[in-house]
Amino acid sequence: MFEQLGLIGCGLMGGSFALALKKAGLVKRVVGYSKSPTTTDRARQLGVIDVEAPSALLAVSGADIVLVAVPVSASEATFKSIKHMVTPDMLIMDVGSTKGDVVIAAERGLRDQMGSFVPAHPIAGKELAGVEHADADLYQDRQVILTPVERTRGTQVAQAVALWTALGSKVVQMSPAAHDSAFAAVSHLPHLLAFALMNAISGQPRSKEFLTLAGPGFRDFSRIAASDPKVWRDIFLTNRDELLLQSRAFQAELQAFEALITGGDAATLETQIAQASATRSQWRMNQAD
Amino acid sequence: MFEQLGLIGCGLMGGSFALALKKAGLVKRVVGYSKSPTTTDRARQLGVIDVEAPSALLAVSGADIVLVAVPVSASEATFKSIKHMVTPDMLIMDVGSTKGDVVIAAERGLRDQMGSFVPAHPIAGKELAGVEHADADLYQDRQVILTPVERTRGTQVAQAVALWTALGSKVVQMSPAAHDSAFAAVSHLPHLLAFALMNAISGQPRSKEFLTLAGPGFRDFSRIAASDPKVWRDIFLTNRDELLLQSRAFQAELQAFEALITGGDAATLETQIAQASATRSQWRMNQAD
Numbered sequence: 001m002f003e004q005l006g007l008i009g010c011g012l013m014g015g016s017f018a019l020a021l022k023k024a025g026l027v028k029r030v031v032g033y034s035k036s037p038t039t040t041d042r043a044r045q046l047g048v049i050d051v052e053a054p055s056a057l058l059a060v061s062g063a064d065i066v067l068v069a070v071p072v073s074a075s076e077a078t079f080k081s082i083k084h085m086v087t088p089d090m091l092i093m094d095v096g097s098t099k100g101d102v103v104i105a106a107e108r109g110l111r112d113q114m115g116s117f118v119p120a121h122p123i124a125g126k127e128l129a130g131v132e133h134a135d136a137d138l139y140q141d142r143q144v145i146l147t148p149v150e151r152t153r154g155t156q157v158a159q160a161v162a163l164w165t166a167l168g169s170k171v172v173q174m175s176p177a178a179h180d181s182a183f184a185a186v187s188h189l190p191h192l193l194a195f196a197l198m199n200a201i202s203g204q205p206r207s208k209e210f211l212t213l214a215g216p217g218f219r220d221f222s223r224i225a226a227s228d229p230k231v232w233r234d235i236f237l238t239n240r241d242e243l244l245l246q247s248r249a250f251q252a253e254l255q256a257f258e259a260l261i262t263g264g265d266a267a268t269l270e271t272q273i274a275q276a277s278a279t280r281s282q283w284r285m286n287q288a289d
Numbered sequence: 290m291f292e293q294l295g296l297i298g299c300g301l302m303g304g305s306f307a308l309a310l311k312k313a314g315l316v317k318r319v320v321g322y323s324k325s326p327t328t329t330d331r332a333r334q335l336g337v338i339d340v341e342a343p344s345a346l347l348a349v350s351g352a353d354i355v356l357v358a359v360p361v362s363a364s365e366a367t368f369k370s371i372k373h374m375v376t377p378d379m380l381i382m383d384v385g386s387t388k389g390d391v392v393i394a395a396e397r398g399l400r401d402q403m404g405s406f407v408p409a410h411p412i413a414g415k416e417l418a419g420v421e422h423a424d425a426d427l428y429q430d431r432q433v434i435l436t437p438v439e440r441t442r443g444t445q446v447a448q449a450v451a452l453w454t455a456l457g458s459k460v461v462q463m464s465p466a467a468h469d470s471a472f473a474a475v476s477h478l479p480h481l482l483a484f485a486l487m488n489a490i491s492g493q494p495r496s497k498e499f500l501t502l503a504g505p506g507f508r509d510f511s512r513i514a515a516s517d518p519k520v521w522r523d524i525f526l527t528n529r530d531e532l533l534l535q536s537r538a539f540q541a542e543l544q545a546f547e548a549l550i551t552g553g554d555a556a557t558l559e560t561q562i563a564q565a566s567a568t569r570s571q572w573r574m575n576q577a578d
Contacts (some may be wrong), residue, residue, distance in 0.1 A: 013415040073555075084491065123504035172502070185490050186503035190510045192546060193482055198565035200535070200542040201474050210567075212575050214475035215412035215432065215460070219574050220509040221479040226570045229563040236550050236558065238576050246489070247547055254484065257481060258536055261525050266362075269525065274518040276487035279500075281515045285508050 001025075002091075006063030007032040008056045008078055010043035012126060013095045014069030015134030018048050020167045023136040033059035035070075036080035043131045059069045060085040065163075072234040075102050079109020079117075086113040091159045093120040097183065097231070099176035101238040102239035106235040107151075113166065114154040118160040119176060121145040121183075124168065129228045141284055147176040170286070189250060190231055194225035290314075291380075295352030296321040297345045297367055300309075301334035301415060302384045303358030304423025307337050309456045312425040322348035332420045351372040354445040354452075355381045361523040364369040364391050368398020368406075380448045382409040386520075387471065389463035390527040396440075407449040408465060410434040410472075411458065418517045429457035432575055436465040459575070471532035479538060480521055481532065483514035543573040 005021060007014050010032045021027040032049030033056050036038040043049045055222035060082040068079050075094065086092065092110075096102045099119050106117045124142040128135055144164045148157045161171050174182075201207050230262050236243060260269040294310060296303050299321045310316040321338030322345050323329040337442075342348035349355050349371045359367050362562045364383065373382065388408050395406045413431040415422055433453045437446045450460050462473075490496050493503045525532060549558040 120558065123502070124504070143502065145502070151375065178332045182495065182499045182502050185499045186494065186507045190486065190507055193486065193543070194510060194569075195562050195565035196539060196543040196546055197482065198568045199561060200539040202564070202568045203542070204474065204538070206471065209467075210471045210474045211572055213412070213432065213434070213471050214572070215574065217513045218475045218479055220512050222569050223509050223571075225565050225567060225568075227562075229559050229566050232562050233555055233559040236546075237555060238555060240550055240553075244547060244550065249493070250486060250489040251494070251543070254482070254485040254540070255535065257485055257525075258533060261529055261533065264526060264529075266522055266526060267316070270518050270522040272488060273484050273516075273521050275491070275517050276484035276514050277516060278398060279487045279491045279514075280483075281513050283500055283503070283511075285504065 004026045004028065004063045004064045004065070005030045006053070006059040006066040007049060007069065008034075008059055008060075008066065008082070009069035010034040010049060010131050011069060012131070012133050012138075014067055014128050015043060015046075015048040015123070015131040016136065016138035017067050017095070018029045018043075019134055019136035020139055024166055026163065027065070030061065031059050035074075040106065042184050043046040043134075046131060048131055048134050048136070049212055055080045057085055060090075060280065064090060065218065066090060068092065068094045071230050072096045072098055072101060072238050076105035076109045079106050081109075083110055083113060086110060086116055088113070088153075089114045089118060089155075091156050091163075093116045093160060095120060095122055097121060097235045097238060098239045099145075099179045100136060103147070103149055103176050114151045116154050116156055119147045119149075120160065120164070121147070122164075123187075124228075129231075131242050132193075138166075139164070142169050145179055146169050146171060146207065147175065147179050149176065180239050181242045181245075184239055188235055188239055188243045189246040191224050191227060192247060193231070193250070194222050198222060198225045204268075291316045292505045293317065293352045293354070294319045295342070295350075296338060297323075297348055297356065297357040297371070298358035299323040299328050299338060299420050300358060301418050301420070301422050301427075302413075303356055303413070304332060304335075304420040305413075306356050306358065306384070307332075307423065308328060308423055308425035309428055313455055315452065315455060316354070320348050320352065323417070324363075328420060335420060335423070337420055337423055345370045347372055349379075353379060355379060357381065357383045360519055361387055361527050363388060365394035365398045368395050370398075372399055372402060375405055377405060377442075378444075379405045380445050380452075381406045382449060384409060384411055385559075386410060386476065386524045387528040388434075388468045392436070392438055392465045397514075405445055407441055407445050408436045408438075409449065410436070410468065412476075414516075417518075419539045426457075426478045427452070431458050431570060433458040433460050434468055435462050436468050437462065438465065439479045450518040453487065469532045470534075471523060471530050473528055477524055477528055477532045478535040480516060481511050481525065481536060482539070483511055484521070486512045522538040537574035543565070
């Protein structure tokens with residue numbers, strides 16, 4: 001049980017975290033700050049936060065738990081701005097989709113208070129950004145990856161594990177690097193492909209007609225293309241090396257398929273599709289038990 | 290109202306058509322044939338067909354409506370095998386995902402009976418193949434593309450439009466070529482990308498761990514990768530030129546994204562993602578009214 005959550009960034013992810021903590025009865029008071037006063041105001045009107053803070057620093061003042069839910073590119077500046085209010089027994093987490101860069105940002109920003117920070121990535125989200133779409137159940141039955149580093153204090157890691165578990169999430173721990181290569185493959189690359197597909201189609205003269213004809217397969221495949229541009233710009237740039245590696249592995253595979261199609265090699269083509277189909281058929285999303 | 294449906298191919302698509310016609314009270318009797326006697330037998334046990342025919346020709350005998358629901362590569366042989374029982378007032382349709390090749394196969398196979406054939410592509414399906422998954426509502430609220438050619442008789446086209454409309458589908462008419470280029474972009478390419486992604490991931494040493502971490506975005510994006518290998522082998526090979534054209538347009542777009550990421554051009558990257566995101570957010574699947 002926490003006394004006060006300092007929420008920095010009252011968007012979909014941060015707002016949902018506040019609502020989830022309230023619903024689970026795990027926090028008494030939420031003090032929120034967003035860069036845009038309109039967002040902070042809206043969050044208070046919606047009951048997502050209880051008190052508006054005029055700055056990130058003041059949102060942290062008096063908190064025993066802090067969630068930094070800002071675009072990844074704003075991490076370092078945010079950590080710097082709150083450093084003077086961070087205490088050794090405070091639990092600080094983020095919700096970013098990349099972890100190596102957040103660890104560097106935290107080391108630079110928090111310096112000797114780095115031990116309070118537990119890097120976190122909840123595998124949850126919606127295509128609809130903004131506090132209006134905040135949802136107390138967003139993290140329920142979802143995985144949350146924690147990537148503590150050597151300096152992270154064990155007490156904070158244990159608190160983070162207990163907290164997410166109480167919210168109905170399944171906690172997985174790994175290194176920031178292991179996290180970033182895995183998510184380059186299963187999340188960042190699919191988003192890149194979905195964005196590229198949409199632009200490849202909309203760049204064609206008959207694009208409007210094409211899109212009118214698209215069915216349920218297209219709907220599901222392209223759903224993630226509607227994601228937030230700023231968030232994904234940051235993810236692509238911060239996880240650049242791993243993403244480009246995965247994109248090249250993908251293109252090699254795509255070009256191998258093209259060669260089979262061009263050459264009319266029906267048997268090998270079927271084998272390759274069958275392999276993909278079997279892998280996908282056997283896959284089950286890992287949810288909290 | 291039809292007296293007798295001759296169903297050639299008692300799989301998911303054919304079986305669902307038979308069930309839909311029965312549910313709508315549009316047919317009195319369904320005579321079915323499948324290449325595999327086990328499938329035909331199973332279809333009868335499940336009530337999808339009423340009578341098992343020992344050949345495609347005998348399934349057509351006495352029918353006033355015929356659905357050819359076989360893999361695209363088997364179209365020509367099927368049309369040839371039924372030609373002698375086809376009459377000028379019979380309505381023959383297929384359900385193939387490519388149309389240019391089916392028209393050629395029908396011209397070669399049906400010859401002077403070509404006028405009875407209305408090429409059809411219902412934009413519906415499941416990842417689960419087989420008559421066990423046949424569903425009377427599969428075509429409800431889905432688009433059906435009809436691609437009649439010059440020789441197709443108007444009576445048959447009108448019958449086809451009325452029939453699909455009665456099943457709750459929304460009928461769209463276009464040329465086979467217009468159909469094939471549109472579906473290369475919005476269906477065949479996404480399937481190719483989904484297959485290539487699965488194989489690119491499963492070819493990596495940490496693939497099992499990667500897949501364990503994948504979340505809802507991956508789930509929806511990769512759903513179509515579980516599709517039937519034979520069906521998609523045929524689609525890729527029969528719509529080869531249009532598909533390769535789309536795949537190249539896609540790769541050009543992907544490589545443009547890679548260049549922005551490599552160069553760290555945050556502003557243009559955000560603009561490009563925003564364009565994709567806006568296109569996808571504004572898109573609505575076109576359903577029957």
